[in-house]
Amino acid sequence: MLNNFITVLIIEITRFLVSNKNFFGSSQKDREKALDEVKFPTSVKNYLQAVSTEDFAKDTSSLIKYLKNAPVKLEENEFAKSICTFLVYNFSNDVYSFPLDYFKLNYSDQIEAVNTVIKSNSALASTLKQILTDNSYQEILNGIQNLAERSFNSPLVIIQSPCEIDLETKKEIRDKVSDETKKTCLPIFQVNKNLIGGLRIFIDGKVADFSWMGRINLIITSLK
Amino acid sequence: MEGLLKLGIDPKAILVYIINMGFLTVILWYFLYNPIIGFLDKRQKKISDTILEADIIKAEFEKKLAEMESDRAKTQAELKAEVEKMEKFIEQRKAELIAEMESEKEKLLAKANIDIEKRSANLVKDAEKQLLEIIKKIVLEIVYNKVPAEVIQGSVNDAWNKYKK
Numbered sequence: 001m002l003n004n005f006i007t008v009l010i011i012e013i014t015r016f017l018v019s020n021k022n023f024f025g026s027s028q029k030d031r032e033k034a035l036d037e038v039k040f041p042t043s044v045k046n047y048l049q050a051v052s053t054e055d056f057a058k059d060t061s062s063l064i065k066y067l068k069n070a071p072v073k074l075e076e077n078e079f080a081k082s083i084c085t086f087l088v089y090n091f092s093n094d095v096y097s098f099p100l101d102y103f104k105l106n107y108s109d110q111i112e113a114v115n116t117v118i119k120s121n122s123a124l125a126s127t128l129k130q131i132l133t134d135n136s137y138q139e140i141l142n143g144i145q146n147l148a149e150r151s152f153n154s155p156l157v158i159i160q161s162p163c164e165i166d167l168e169t170k171k172e173i174r175d176k177v178s179d180e181t182k183k184t185c186l187p188i189f190q191v192n193k194n195l196i197g198g199l200r201i202f203i204d205g206k207v208a209d210f211s212w213m214g215r216i217n218l219i220i221t222s223l224k
Numbered sequence: 225m226e227g228l229l230k231l232g233i234d235p236k237a238i239l240v241y242i243i244n245m246g247f248l249t250v251i252l253w254y255f256l257y258n259p260i261i262g263f264l265d266k267r268q269k270k271i272s273d274t275i276l277e278a279d280i281i282k283a284e285f286e287k288k289l290a291e292m293e294s295d296r297a298k299t300q301a302e303l304k305a306e307v308e309k310m311e312k313f314i315e316q317r318k319a320e321l322i323a324e325m326e327s328e329k330e331k332l333l334a335k336a337n338i339d340i341e342k343r344s345a346n347l348v349k350d351a352e353k354q355l356l357e358i359i360k361k362i363v364l365e366i367v368y369n370k371v372p373a374e375v376i377q378g379s380v381n382d383a384w385n386k387y388k389k
């Protein structure tokens with residue numbers, strides 16, 4: 001699912017490097033200036049500003065193998081990490097901003113909704129729009145979570161609530177969990193009406209149950 | 225003699241009569257009396273033999289009877305002893321069986337009591353479990369669909385704040 005986006009990003013970066021042949025030989029400031037003219041994700045720009053030619057070649061080669069489903073390790077791949085950072089801290093905001101009903105809309109309604117969030121028509125933006133229209137909420141977040149796991153060894157984080165959580169709280173939860181685990185985490189938010197109220201938080205197999213259902217079960221158990 | 229003749233008594237006739245009677249007597253004695261006597265003797269002997277034999281038989285019979293009586297008494301005594309022995313054995317066996325049955329009865333009663341206690345405990349447990357299920361259903365029935373949306377939203381925020389701490 002993310003392969004299209006990563007492929008297009010590599011192609012765009014390659015085009016950029018072809019038209020900026022001395023990019024890796026330039027200073028940090030010149031690199032920054034050159035990158036201001038292109039619409040790459042900020043984390044990718046930061047990576048390109050700091051990376052050497054050899055490391056870039058190694059990272060790109062490893063990423064291409066990943067795209068071909070080869071069993072490569074991405075923990076040392078800063079390029080993969082920069083892409084993952086963009087997806088977790090930027091693209092996921094777009095995903096979180098859509099209500100769950102969005103994913104039940106027909107294709108044309110989804111296109112309309114996506115165009116209001118991602119206004120750009122660049123090749124990269126088109127791949128992101130395609131991700132949002134061709135996949136379910138769970139599939140998108142699972143895809144990003146897989147990449148985060150390969151790149152940052154991120155734990156699986158699931159947040160269950162009885163109703164939809166607003167975007168700001170989702171961002172807050174994401175940032176807090178990432179701080180806590182000291183890894184780039186992408187929480188998967190699920191609506192579970194059985195909780196009745198409160199929250200249930202799963203981090204890497206451990207659960208913190210603040211739900212009303214959990215409290216009712218606790219009371220019932222204590223009565224036994 | 226003439227006087228006898230006047231009476232009608234003929235001495236010759238009487239003599240002849242006497243001689244005839246004598247002959248008759250001799251003949252009768254020889255041909256009748258002796259055989260009869262012999263026969264009677266024989267018969268008497270026979271009868272007395274028979275009586276003797278009968279006495280012997282009677283004696284033997286009485287002896288045998290006495291023997292039989294003594295045997296019978298002996299057998300009866302033995303039988304009586306056997307019967308008494310059997311009765312004692314039966315009584316003893318009866319007592320043993322009764323004791324065994326009593327002990328089995330006690331065991332069964334004890335087992336039944338344990339079973340009853342276990343089942344009562346299980347029934348109480350089941351009743352408690354069902355009661356808790358009912359309580360849970362009632363609570364869920366109250367909170368499901370009856371709590372305003374803003375309260376639920378507030379609970380999410382409260383839970384998150386609690387987690388942050």
